[in-house]
Amino acid sequence: MGAMDELISPAVVARLRAAMEAVAPTGDFSALARAEDEVPGLRLRERVDVVRDALLRDVPAGFPAARRVVRDVLDGPHLEGWMIWPVTEFVASRALESGSTRDFDAAMALLARLTVGLTGEFAVRELLVARPERGLHIMRTWTGHDSEHVRRLATEGSRAYLPWAKRVPWLLAHPRATRGILDATYRDPAEYVRRSVANHLNDLSRVDPSVVTDVAAAWAGDPDAHTPRLLRHGLRTLVKRADPAALSLVGFTGNDLHVARPRIAGDVVPWNGDLTFTAAVTNHGETDATVAIDYSIGFRRANGSVSAKTFNLGSRRIAAGGSAVVTKTHSFRPITTRTYYPGAHDVTVQANGVLSPSETFVLERADDDRRQSGARS
Template sequence: MDELISPHVVVRLRDSLEAVAPGLELTGLHEAERTVAGRRLRDRVDLVREALLGDVPPGFPAAERTVQDVIATPGFSGWMVWPVTEFVAARAIDDGSPSAFDAGMDLLAVLTSMLSSEFAVRDMLNAHPERAVYTMRGWTGHPDEHVRRLASEGSRSYLPWAKRVPWLIAHPDATRGIIDRLYRDPEEYVRRSVANHLNDLSRVDPRLVTEVAGGWQGEPDENTPWVVRHGLRTLIKKADPQALALLGYAGDGLRVDRPELSTSTVPQGGELGFTAMVTNDGDTDATVAIDYSIGFVRANGAVSPKTFKLTSRRLAPGESIRVAKTHSFRPITTRTYYPGLHFLTVQANGTLSPRADFELEGRAGSR
């Protein structure tokens, strides 16, 4: 991914700027072309942004004119747009005036259709959160689905890869006016962002999340059940009673036996199979969300559980079912597997099984 902003991309950006502003020397971009290789993607974005800040005449009006002109050039497209969005945000914030801030937000809305302004808008939110959220709330009625998505995605509490905005975490209800207007959006692209936004909020204020989801269920369209289910996924894994009730899960007389493992020792890159018996010991039917958790050994030796979706079932009084699953430990980019004693549990509507331990082997020479 680092190569998404390569020396060639920097050259294309420089060519686009030279086409609309032939008098600019663009010494910063010439230097960026020479030094961008070998860096991580985030560092490349920063390098090109700083080059633009040095090459384009100072002040927000000059930045606005230059970017508006360059947008119309045929070569301006793709990943070069990312550092340009952050250049716009930096100039708008540095100006300090409300008019520059609002114009910067408008320009980010234009640029987001070409790539995404979701990372740049975080700087705007950190600078003036209430003003930014007010503008983003207005974007929910925009005819361009990319701009509507930016309203939701850019204001997520825990947007992946993006800067944190502490104000959003301290004011979890601030974005309710955004997601309430978008949960029935005609584009799945937007609705998925809304569901992820709601799921982010579950880390901050679970009661707010179930209140919002309940409101959506009261005024649904054909897509609302999926949005609510996806938005409540973390709370369901945590067996939040209100979230379970909203999705129709019920039954408090559940029993989950200790899982039976296919092996007690798993090699690196191997698989672990397991089965578990779930029984409804209650007097009424139970609608059951069944998940499993693995306690992963971390680099410091601590064990941290992660929960995975397994299945859903309806059980009559006295009925039992056996669930089965195979979990792979093949290498993935989002997790490093450390050798040591792990554990597995299965849960039904939050009722946990006893844990079953297993050893994950290390590679040759590992600790």
Template sequence: MGAMDELIGPEVVDRLRSAVRSVEPALELSELSDVRASLEGRRLRDRVDLVRDAMLADLPGGFPAARQVVEGVLSVPDFEGWMIWPVTEVVAARALEDGSTAAFDGGLDVLALLTTRLSSEFAIRDMLLARPERALGIIRGWTGHENEHVRRLASEGTRAFLPWAKRVPWLVAHPDATQGILDALHRDPAVYVRRSVANHLNDLSRIDPALVTTTARGWAADPSADTPWVIRHGLRTLIKKADPDALALVGFSGDRLRVDRPQVQETFVRLHEDALTFTARVTNDDDEDATVAIDYSIGFQRFNGTVSPKTFKLASRRLRPGESVTVSKTHSFRRITTRTYYPGPHVVTVQANGVRSEAAHFTVIDPSAVDPSAER
């Protein structure tokens, strides 16, 4: 079990129980006490659910009572950190159980308070699932909030593909619904908020690329010093896909590029030991200068025998008419935590502003299972 899973453990639950009882001493909180023994061996998401359900069982019924407890415990200095995640979900659950508009709006108000201690971005998804248009109407108002954490929640909580979070199909079906939020925050003074805006924009590029490039073009027409970074980060997926509008927005040009097949130094790469080194030549066949984004893609072998490509940045170059440049890269196949490598046939390609080379082939072998010299 990883360290992330242990962020909510028995000692955190003890501190949460102590914080609540310091403002509501009449509450026994027996379920919260008992749940401590159930956390061992659980994933973080499961721990959040267990603590949330224990609190729901312990707190008095109804949203007003839960709101009173939560707003009271905000005054306790020890009420901080990861213990707040399950509390945000208690607030959302009680607000939705109530069913009234007053409780719904009040629930969002409390989530905005809690997000200044730890992000309410996961709990807010339940509110968006229940009443997306009502929720967005309130969330848009947060873009002018004095606290950067609340402003960031407006962008982060409404992302189409927020990591770890529940999907909100309505947001995917209405990609322009958060336009006002992004327009209000893309020049935010806090980098924390601007990064969320860029990630939000990148999410939307998977749904509506034209909307994303139109949005970025509008921002570029009246930029701040930070706008180029926000646009580039927000368009990163479209840039890898060589979307022509996205490339133009970040300054890449060149319509007649030629990319030769990569030359690989190794036909066989030993799993977890070696690296793939390759070179490729890019030529500008146009009669005008070209500013070129050069990327490479490796088709990785998956556990089921299929090949899954992954694109990586390689270089940026400015080429005169007729000029060529040779780029090189070494890609390690040593063990990493973010990707599992499998033996088998692989391919590598290089692209320049989306113009892709022919594929070069190589094989990843498991040195514990085969002698590389026997394959040559």
């Protein structure tokens, strides 16, 4: 199992059980005790579910009991780190079982307290699915909270495509619904919050690009010192798509560009080796251009298809009639987020969204594969 899965280990579950027993000494936490033996071998999300379900079995029914025990544990020193995640899910589950508006609001408030120790962003999605408008109304009040963690819960928990989290269909159908949260936090003093705002904005570019450029234009008209950087990060997907409004908002210009086919230093890349290429970008316009340059690699997949991934190469200022040559070395050494497969790949360079012709290269097989192939022949 991966290191991430071990974040909720038997020892972590045991500490959570001890924290619960400290505030409810007459309680029966046998399900939590069993969970200590059940979590090994499971993925992180599965471990969260096991511990949440154990809490649901051990803590007396009804949201008031759940609220009371969680608040008592919060008042002590023992609830900390990753054990908080299943506790947040337990709180949301009990509130939804109740169906009460009062319990819903109390659960939202409890998640705001819990998020300071880790995060409540995954549990809040359950509440948003059930009551999106009421949930967003409460989250809007968090944007003025003293804690940057609570302010970030507002921006992160309401993202359209929050990683690892349940989708909230209502948010996808109403992409302007979080505008109030974003407007209240784009000039937040904490980089932690502003980065969440930028990721939230980038998520919306997959839903409705016009919403993103409208919001970004308003912020560009009322910026602070951090707004340009936030916009560059929040508009990154639209810039790669050469959206004219997004390019203009982050200061990229030039509408008569040509990008030559990349030139590769050798058309075969060794396994665990590097791809090095150059490409020329020419500005045929009559004025200087500020150009966003990216490159895409078409990675071969297990089924033989090719899936492209775009990477940033930086920016260049190119004089009218001039050219800039860019060089990049891309590593094919092992990483945890991608599996490489031998065979034909391709590379493309783009400037303000203007694409070069693609160039093909071959990733060699691993040494072990080549030896096995030789043995068979």
